[in-house]
Amino acid sequence: MEKLSLEMPDEKGYFGEYGGQIIPPPLIDIMNEINDAYDSVVNTKIFQEELQQLYTDYVGRPSPIYFAKRLSEKQGGARIFLKREDLNHTGAHKINHCLGEALLAKHMGKTKVLAETGAGQHGVALATACALLGIDCEIHMGEIDIEKEHPNVTKMKILGCKLVPVSRGTKTLKDAVDSAFEEYLKDPVNYFYAIGSVVGPHPFPKIVRDFQSVVGKEARAQFLEMENKLPDILMACVGGGSNAMGLFTAFLEDESVKMIGIEPAGKGLDTTEHAATLTLGTKGAIHGFECYNLQDTNGNPLPVYSIASGLDYPGVGPQHCYLKDIERVVYETIDDKECLDAFMQLSRLEGIIPALESAHAVAHAMKIAKNMSDDETILVNLSGRGDKDADFVASCLSL
Numbered sequence: 163m164e165k166l167s168l169e170m171p172d173e174k175g176y177f178g179e180y181g182g183q184i185i186p187p188p189l190i191d192i193m194n195e196i197n198d199a200y201d202s203v204v205n206t207k208i209f210q211e212e213l214q215q216l217y218t219d220y221v222g223r224p225s226p227i228y229f230a231k232r233l234s235e236k237q238g239g240a241r242i243f244l245k246r247e248d249l250n251h252t253g254a255h256k257i258n259h260c261l262g263e264a265l266l267a268k269h270m271g272k273t274k275v276l277a278e279t280g281a282g283q284h285g286v287a288l289a290t291a292c293a294l295l296g297i298d299c300e301i302h303m304g305e306i307d308i309e310k311e312h313p314n315v316t317k318m319k320i321l322g323c324k325l326v327p328v329s330r331g332t333k334t335l336k337d338a339v340d341s342a343f344e345e346y347l348k349d350p351v352n353y354f355y356a357i358g359s360v361v362g363p364h365p366f367p368k369i370v371r372d373f374q375s376v377v378g379k380e381a382r383a384q385f386l387e388m389e390n391k392l393p394d395i396l397m398a399c400v401g402g403g404s405n406a407m408g409l410f411t412a413f414l415e416d417e418s419v420k421m422i423g424i425e426p427a428g429k430g431l432d433t434t435e436h437a438a439t440l441t442l443g444t445k446g447a448i449h450g451f452e453c454y455n456l457q458d459t460n461g462n463p464l465p466v467y468s469i470a471s472g473l474d475y476p477g478v479g480p481q482h483c484y485l486k487d488i489e490r491v492v493y494e495t496i497d498d499k500e501c502l503d504a505f506m507q508l509s510r511l512e513g514i515i516p517a518l519e520s521a522h523a524v525a526h527a528m529k530i531a532k533n534m535s536d537d538e539t540i541l542v543n544l545s546g547r548g549d550k551d552a553d554f555v556a557s558c559l560s561l
């Protein structure tokens with residue numbers, strides 16, 4: 163294994179060969195300003211105290227670690243623990259970085275926070291943070307997604323953000339990204355583009371990782387307190403990779419701790435309907451940075467699919483690409499069927515309905531626990547709750 167560098171990213175925003183700023187020069191200046199503001203603001207006592215207070219009183223942190231006894235017994239083998247990000251206000255880990263980004267925008271004196279959303283999870287978390295902090299929020303969303311994601315659309319409206327329907331092209335996430343970005347370019351000095359995962363041009367992979375790293379910091383201390391040792395394996399699902407980086411970061415130097423990121427195999431790795439970017443992708447650029455990509459021979463992003471809409475992204479965070487190459491983290495896949503099975507097992511054995519995204523990580527934990535001994539432990543990041551998926555799963559399984 164190549165030596166792990168913890169001083170990441172470098173000055174140009176690279177994690178090894180990945181990341182950077184693949185954007186026009188005027189935007190590079192803007193991104194560098196955000197980076198400078200971030201470096202100077204985020205470590206001040208006033209910013210940290212405000213953010214920590216919100217994490218505690220508003221989000222409900224620290225989220226507990228729960229030993230899933232019945233799930234573990236059913237499988238046999240290793241004991242499975244869950245880091246309960248599903249219990250956060252708004253029901254997932256996304257609120258951790260949305261609060262951080264909205265607070266940063268406010269401290270930088272920005273007048274409007276902008277973003278796109280696909281399934282609406284990022285939109286709701288960001289609209290929540292902006293309502294709380296009293297800053298204008300504008301979310302771009304494809305018309306097809308607006309039709310499909312009714313509860314999230316309603317929530318965003320209630321929360322007071324400006325929802326911009328995107329009617330061009332495929333009327334889905336890809337066009338929403340372009341539309342939101344065009345709006346951002348109208349006044350990048352006063353607007354803040356809040357990216358929804360550890361992706362995009364530097365400094366966003368760093369910023370989002372840092373705000374999410376509270377998950378791993380808490381988990382490491384909690385687990386030591388509970389078990390007097392560190393977990394043997396960490397597990398998290400990977401879409402863009404923010405909940406996984408959030409859990410992994412605090413453990414990167416703990417050589418005894420193995421880490422596994424789980425990508426969606428969708429309808430199978432031998433079909434075109436999956437989003438296994440690290441597993442089957444090739445190096446390329448997307449949305450302003452370099453990473454593994456699912457792309458055609460001309461370098462255009464391929465359509466991606468997962469039963470969990472939060473996981474279907476054709477790129478992936480640059481730090482994951484680096485961690486894969488140096489073999490610090492291993493990436494595996496779980497398909498739709500295995501995901502649905504884990505969703506039901508966790509619901510019926512523990513009374514915890516997971517997000518379909520998180521169910522991918524639970525599924526892999528169940529798969530490998532069997533072949534481990536009962537003094538070994540797996541800590542799964544349960545990134546979100548499954549209320550949003552309940553009707554869909556019930557119809558899939560004709561419940």
Ligand SMILES: *Cc1c(COP(=O)(O)O)cnc(C)c1O
Nearest residue numbers: 359401402403404405472519546
């Ligand atoms: C958005 C989302 C994900 C995927 O995003 P990452 O950046 O890969 O963490 C995972 N789980 C839930 C519950 C989500 O809402």
